[in-house]
Amino acid sequence: MKLPLMIATAAATLSLGLTAQADAPLKVGISGEPYPPFTYRAASGDWTGFEVELAKRLCDAMGRDCEIAPTGWSGIIPSLNAGRIDMIMNSMSITEQRQRVIDFTRPYYFTPGAYVAAEEREIAIPDGLDGLIMGVQSATTNATYARRELRDSGVDIRLYDQAEQVNNDLLAGRLDLVLADEIAMLQFLERDEAASFEVKATAPRHEAYGEGVGIGLRQEDDALREALNAAIATVVEDGTCGELSEQFLGTDVCVYE
Known part of the structure; x- marks a missing residue:
């Protein structure tokens, strides 16, 4: 007689765990080594730059909280696949070689x-x-x-x-x-x-050089990829991406589709 109760309790616990995971801040991986004007520390000590500020706008568009997670560039893909960060947003070009181990959103900028x-x-x-x-x-x-x-x-x-x-x-x-x-x-x-x-x-x-720069994701994170693609479309179409690009880069490098 106790088995159904145990199953129900376990299911409820799993549901709560999944909900908490979905509500947890997304960890945005950037290189711990500054890469101005894309990612760098302001005088306040906070991270800023074109991609940092664009990441914030994307999270706002998705209705998600995010936190910047500096990570060594050489280990940033292993950190993503190990679950220490949720996404890579650090001028990472979409290439066939990288797509063997991670997934990408649509490109959001391109420069030679x-x-x-x-x-x-x-x-x-x-x-x-x-x-x-x-x-x-x-x-x-x-x-x-x-x-x-x-x-x-x-x-x-x-x-x-x-x-x-x-x-x-x-x-x-x-x-x-x-x-x-x-x-x-x-x-x-x-x-x-x-x-x-x-x-x-x-x-x-x-x-x-691939197709341009995209956000790196784990290959199984289909829902996050779809949400980010929709957010990228929003910030590109409403001019937010272009404004940030002009502010930090002095030109518009956003990819319009």
Whole structure:
């Protein structure tokens, strides 16, 4: 006679657990290493930037509470699949290689890779890279592109864990040029110490760059993907994405569908 009661109690407990899980704040994974103007710490110590503020608007559109969860870039996909974060929103391009282990929302922005070097240097790209040292952040689409298309150019490709390490070595003269996200590099060039550097060229459209930048999700999180896709459509169509892009990036990089 006690079995039905036990089953009912267990079902109620499971239901409460699922409800609590659904109501828990979504943990938005960003790289713990600042990546201005997309993600960085403000003077207050709080995280901000184009993607941080866009994440907040997406959560508002879904009616969900969210919290920013800084995570090491090299371990951000394992952290997602292990359940330590719920989504990756940190300029992660949608590529076939990544889609083998995680899922993505629709793209919300796209920018090409850019080559940056000192103004005084005349560099033909890609034919004049032989003998030069180029810095690229590892585990990025720019690194994938460099490995696939530039390994026979004679350039010495140096991989770094953090984008700022690449920038610092460029400024210090330990690198001849860098290949990185164009928007991030345009922001870098606004620094006083980078006044003598410029964009030499942009990388062509290539499969290594995928379809654009999307939000990374666990492959089984279909409901969250659908909710985020609807939220992305909302913030793009109502102009919120474009306004934030203009505010932080100085241009509109949002993907309109």
